[in-house]
Amino acid sequence: MESEINGAVVDNNKRRQKKKKNNSRFLRNAKGFAKQGIYGRGTHIDDDRYNYFINILDVMKNGFEDLEEKVNMANNVFAQTTEEEVHLASNQIVSKALESLIGFVDSENLERFFRAFGDNFRPVCSDRFASHVLQKMVEIAFLRVLGKDSLKNATGNVEGTIETADAPAAKRAKIEVPSFSEESYNLETDFSTEHRHQCSQFVERVSKFLLNNLEDFVWDSCANHIMRTSILSLAGVHVAKVAFEKGGADIAKNRKLYTVPKGWAEVLAEFPQRLEMWPQFPDFPYQEHSSALLGTICIALRATDKQLLKHFGKKILMDAFIKMEQSEEEEEKKQELDKDDKNESKENVNTVQLPKVFEYQSAVILLETLLTVAGAKLFTQLYAMLFSGRISQLAKAQLTNFAVQKLLQNIKEKEDFENVFNELGSDVEELLKIGHTGVVEALSGACLRLGLKQAQCIVALQTALHTPASDKQKAKTFFHCVIKLKPYEVAQTDKSGFVHLHGSLIVQHILRFNKPIFLVNCILETPAEQLATIFNTPNGSHIVDAFLQSKYIGEKSREKLIRHMDGFYVDLAITKFGSRVVESCFAAAQESQKSHIVKELADKVNMLKGTPFGRLLYNKFRVETFRLSATQWKASLHANKEQKVDKLFKDIIN
Structure with missing residues (x-):
């Protein structure tokens, strides 16, 4: 959970830098192709028009001084597309410009696009460039229907996201939104009642068209994205389009919930009801696009109909997730193993067979989404049928360790967590050794959140890092070993200022435990010069916040730390x-x-x-x-x- 805070700013900066590089490369390539007489992929446009849109993308790359400038440019650009809306939107370069500016056009231009696209839904939904514009149109129409007063929770944290009194105070990175951001502009601008009505009708019209053509569009990569945006819009869930790049749990995490017109929930409910009747439904989680669609439906239902979510989630679990299929190749492999060395055979036989869900990445991502949005009863069913008795094996596998992290981050029943801890407690050293540090961090985070197994968690870490309490000299280095997540023998030779992200988070969790005195003493006994180096890092600086804010660390200890840093x-x-x-x-x-x-x-x-x-x-x-x-x-x-x-x-x- 807190990794969302410490990592969010770094991740956002990396994404922005990557996006800038990609945009620059895209424009360089586009200009190079123009010299060869290739005017973008998709529909053909003439030289002058191509250069016009290239120049528009160039100007957009440098940004705008104020909102009015961006709105004027958007309207001027869209005025150039009159009577050629679909043809131009189907060109790669034009599509990119239209998608970026459509959020700032006036009502007249947007409604013109509604009419043009409304007459050509079928070809547009499957067009690899025009579909992006349509997807963005649904998002913008959705925002314009709402208005700023419809936001249910300004933090973006919808009901169902876990929050507890024991959790850290600052849980999310504070991200400043520019005053002329696309979302704020469309929510706060005073559009006419007629325009809002047109936008509402457009969202419904697109959604119903997709609903009536599910068979054609479920596996269509372009139409599938439009469908997912429409489903979230019907639920009043807004997710910036960029979140669809990762999908699943990221959408659940980055959502905002709004109040929408009453009839929309009924249209939304038809999507899961129709899909679950298909004979292909059990195969949906194992194909990328259909799996992403199921995940989006689950997120939408969490906001609108928890009873239907429970039913739909159980349907996915029973019909698809708990399958134990063995292909012919696996049968042959098993026969070959029987001929090998007896010890090897015994080792393989002892390996617990995993349900089919854990063999496919798309299915694992869907499972992570379900764990994030599931209510108490569905969550317990997911744990009992898929994870119980297999936690250790799943935590050590590359594909499934993230599902174990999601389980730990969302687990609510104390008895279930105790069973999970008993399975994982002895594997901490091996998990650190293979680099699955996120599982260890999630385990300590769950100990904090539920107020259970905290002393055992510290002992498990001491054992894993070879700093047992019985050896006073080694025990003193516990803090140093945890922030680097390296055993005593290796950490002793590491004089660098590196602080592992998960190591920092584990320290923060322990400092908020009911009895953190052992770690507190380790920190206070660390030389001030070494602490200054640690605190001067992005991951290390948050340790001070946890130390000073923990309600289980006394006033004297806080004063000692503040005095300890004198001179630095x-x-x-x-x-x-x-x-x-x-x-x-x-x-x-x-x-x-x-x-x-x-x-x-x-x-x-x-x-x-x-x-x-x-x-x-x-x-x-x-x-x-x-x-x-x-x-x-x-x-x-x-x-x-x-x-x-x-x-x-x-x-x-x-």
Whole structure:
């Protein structure tokens, strides 16, 4: 769960950089093909028009200064497509431009596209370029129907996502949305009632057309994506199109839930009801497109009809997931094994046979989605029929260890978790050795969330990392071994500043356990210089937050850590991640210790002001005021505190 926080910013940055590179390469290739007389894939367009859309993509790549500029460009571009909407949208270059701008066109242009595409649904749904434009049109029409007041939960966390009191306070990365983002523009712009009605009719019309032609479109890669967008729209679930790249659990995680017109839920319910009657239904999870469609339906039903979700999920489980099929090739392999060495044969015979679901990636992804959205009864059935007795084997397999992680992240019944822990507890060392560190992190996260097996979890990690409590010298290095997820013998030689993401998360979980004193002492006994190096990393900086915010770590221990870092606050303050640590320490410190921190920063003010991160703290902590008068600085600190108290009790006083 918390990995979503620490990894989200890094992942988003990587995606943005990758997207920029891909866009630049795409434009370079497009210009190169134009010189050869090839004007994009798909339908043929003339040289002038091709160059016009290439220039549009170039301008879009550099961004827009304000919303009005983007809206004007969108309307100008769409004006060039009059009476050629479908023909132009079926060209690769034009499709890319239209898809990027359609969210900002006025009602007249969008409705013109509704009419043009509405007369050509069948060819458009299967066209590899025009289908992208249609998919985007459904998304934009859906947003325009809603309006900003229809958002059920502004955090994007719909009912059914697990949240507990014991979980970390900051669970999601805060992502700033530009004021002229596509979603905010379409939700907040005051479109006419007539236009909203047209948008509503378009979403319904596309959905019903796809519903009536399911046999043709379930396995069609282009139409399948439009169908998935339509299904989510009918449920009031908005997922940015980019989330479809990964699918499954990522869609469930990145969704926002809106209130939609009443009749939409009835159209949605027909999709699962029709599909489950097909004789091919048991094969759906084992084919990429049909599996993704089932996953999307499950996410949509979680928001609209939990009873139907339970029925549909059980149908998938009973008809498809629990199959145990053996192909002729597997039979031959088994016969060959019988001829091999007896010991080898015994080893293979002892391996638990897995249900068919665990042999196909598409089916495993669907299972992960079901685990994320399932209610208590369906979840218990999934665990009992698919995982019970097989957890160890599944956790060690490359294809299935992520399903085990999803199981641990969503498991609710304490008895079920105890059984899972008993199966996995002795495998921690092997899981770390083969690189399945995510399973170990999910296991410790579940111990925190459910308040169970916490002491046993620490013992299992100590055993796996060769730092037993009986050996005091080795036990002291437990913190160092966990953040690197390496055993004592290897970690001792590792002097780098590397902090493993899952190692950091495991430390954060343990610090929030009911009795984290062993790890607390390990951290406080670590040299301050080494801690500064750890805290100066993206993964290590979050450890300080967990230490200072844990309700099971006492005031004295927090003070010790803050004092322990004396002499290193300037080194931390001038870096991106270290400055976060300084801010956290300052917020948690007593008044006298706050003075110590600011004095240390004031003594090296030139160094502090030499980086943007240091300058930020210089202004925030009013270091200049401290340099001029420490007494005045303390007085302002008291004034700020009083203002906060006044704000806190303002409503009560009134």
